[in-house]
Amino acid sequence: xxxxxxxxxMSEADPADSExxxxxxxxxxxxxxxxxxxxxxxxxxxxxxxxxGQERVTTxxxxxxxxxxxxxxxxxxxxxxxxx
Amino acid sequence: xxxxxxGRAALPCWEVRLLGGFELRTAGQPVRIGAVEGRxxxxxxxxxxxxxxxxxxxxxxxxxxxxxxxxxxLRTAVWRLNRAASGVVEASRDRLMLAGQVRTDCAQSRDAxxxxxxxxxxxTLQAVALLEHDLLPGWYEDWVLVExxxxxxxxxxxxxxxxxxLVGIGRHGQAVDAARLAIAAEPLRESAHRALIEAQLAQxxxxxxLRDYRGYRDLLAVELGLPPxxxxxxxxxxxLAEEPAPPSMAAIPDPE
Numbered sequence: 001x002x003x004x005x006x007x008x009x010m011s012e013a014d015p016a017d018s019e020x021x022x023x024x025x026x027x028x029x030x031x032x033x034x035x036x037x038x039x040x041x042x043x044x045x046x047x048x049x050x051x052x053g054q055e056r057v058t059t060x061x062x063x064x065x066x067x068x069x070x071x072x073x074x075x076x077x078x079x080x081x082x083x084x
Numbered sequence: 085x086x087x088x089x090x091g092r093a094a095l096p097c098w099e100v101r102l103l104g105g106f107e108l109r110t111a112g113q114p115v116r117i118g119a120v121e122g123r124x125x126x127x128x129x130x131x132x133x134x135x136x137x138x139x140x141x142x143x144x145x146x147x148x149x150x151x152x153x154x155x156x157x158l159r160t161a162v163w164r165l166n167r168a169a170s171g172v173v174e175a176s177r178d179r180l181m182l183a184g185q186v187r188t189d190c191a192q193s194r195d196a197x198x199x200x201x202x203x204x205x206x207x208t209l210q211a212v213a214l215l216e217h218d219l220l221p222g223w224y225e226d227w228v229l230v231e232x233x234x235x236x237x238x239x240x241x242x243x244x245x246x247x248x249x250l251v252g253i254g255r256h257g258q259a260v261d262a263a264r265l266a267i268a269a270e271p272l273r274e275s276a277h278r279a280l281i282e283a284q285l286a287q288x289x290x291x292x293x294l295r296d297y298r299g300y301r302d303l304l305a306v307e308l309g310l311p312p313x314x315x316x317x318x319x320x321x322x323x324l325a326e327e328p329a330p331p332s333m334a335a336i337p338d339p340e
Contacts, residue, residue, distance in 0.1 A: 027224045031233075035274035036313050043272065050224050059272060061308035 025050045028073045030066060042066050046073060098172045098186045100129045103193060104217030108169060121165040124158075126220060128173065129188045130231045134181035143227055190219055190235065197242035200249070208249045212262050215239040215246070218269070240266055240273065247279040256287035272307060274300075278316050285323055293323060 026049060032042040042060040046069070047053060060066050101107040106122050108115045117125070123144055128135065137158060144161075145154035162175050174183050182188070196211035218239075219232040243266035250259035263280035270276065277300045284293035297312070297320045304310050311317070 027229070029229065029233075031270075033273075036315055039308075039310055039313065041272055041308060041310075043270070047224060053222060053224075059307045061310050 024048075026073070026077065028070065030070070032063075032066065044069050048076065098169060098183070100125055100182070100186060100188045102126055102129055102188065102190045102220050103214075104221065106220060106223075108172070110169070115169055117168045118164060120157075120161050121168065123225075124161045124165060125169075125172065125182075126223075127227060128180060128182050129186075129190060130227065132182070132191070134179045137178055137180060140180055189214070190231075194235070194238065197238045200242045200246050203245075203249060205249060205253055208246045209253075209255065209258070212243070212246050212258065212265070215243050215262075216265055236269065240269055240276070243269070244275055244279045247283055251283050251286045256283055259283035260287070271303060274313050274316060277312075278319065281316070281319060285319075290323055290326075294320065 027045075027047045029045040030042060031044075032040065035041055040061060040063055042063075042065075044058050044060065044066060046056045046058075048056075058069060060069070097110065099109045101109065106126055108117055108122070108125060124140070127140060127144055137155065141154050141158040145157045147154065162173055162180065165173055166175075171183050172186055174181050192211075193214040196207055196214045199207035200211065200215075219235040220228050223229075223232075243262050247259045247263040247266070250256070250262060260280060260283045263276060263283055266273065266276035267280060277296065280296055281293045284290075284296060297316070301312055304312060
């Protein structure tokens with residue numbers, strides 16, 4: 001599963017006429033698999049800013065943990081609206 | 085550029101490398117091109133045999149203010165690319181494709197993986213090195229990530245299959261190398277560790293097999309708080325039961 005987040009804030013009143021003054025795009029890659037049917041395993045790669053390209057990798061044995069990481073990532077992205 | 089026997093100028097042979105990172109080469113030497121041209125070349129390499137100009141522009145560039153694909157940016161990139169690397173891209177009025185003499189390592193790797201998975205022993209002996217790297221690591225665009233994950237899955241399965249095939253034909257050292265490549269790609273993948281341990285046991289390296297098992301077990305405990313699966317534990321338990329452990333192995337706890 002790969003999720004892309006993209007955030008851009010515009011400097012002009014009409015966004016269609018302006019270039020983004022601040023833009024940030026991130027990606028969350030969830031690799032999950034079942035090993036011989038015995039256990040759930042997942043490796044999550046999170047990049048909050050593709051320009052910087054710094055990866056944060058976590059591993060999980062519980063689907064609920066992966067959901068928590070996903071929720072936190074979405075909250076962080078949504079929180080950018082208040083940071084302009 | 086080389087002349088052929090008829091005295092005509094032969095086209096240069098280009099090689100596009102996408103595995104482990106992007107590189108364009110000719111005559112064994114890297115060729116420097118711009119980042120935009122590199123993206124276009126990578127895109128064409130991953131979309132054989134040809135793409136429409138509209139699809140390439142819409143994928144690689146954001147639409148213009150009036151919502152149309154960035155056809156002008158694409159035209160510029162094609163022009164610059166063929167100026168830096170003559171003849172690498174064939175462009176018609178509405179389509180783009182890599183020229184026929186361009187080789188790509190991703191195509192070679194995919195072909196090798198499919199032959200290995202089909203049980204081709206010669207490919208298995210010769211082509212495991214083509215499965216060493218991920219496709220364009222550090223590139224996060226969606227058209228790269230989708231192909232990258234497909235390639236990653238294919239190479240993981242092929243590396244494990246290669247390890248099994250190599251054990252079957254008595255090439256145990258190469259089997260160990262193939263399994264280690266799979267583990268490097270995904271350290272928590274149990275089937276890759278199983279392939280490694282089976283290769284070590286087939287080679288008679290019981291101590292190495294147990295050391296590899298112990299390393300995996302500890303990694304799994306630290307990362308996920310899990311024990312190895314029952315099939316792997318049974319494999320190691322059977323190996324332990326075959327003969328008494330040497331003194332140096334006495335400290336290794338039995339499989340759970």
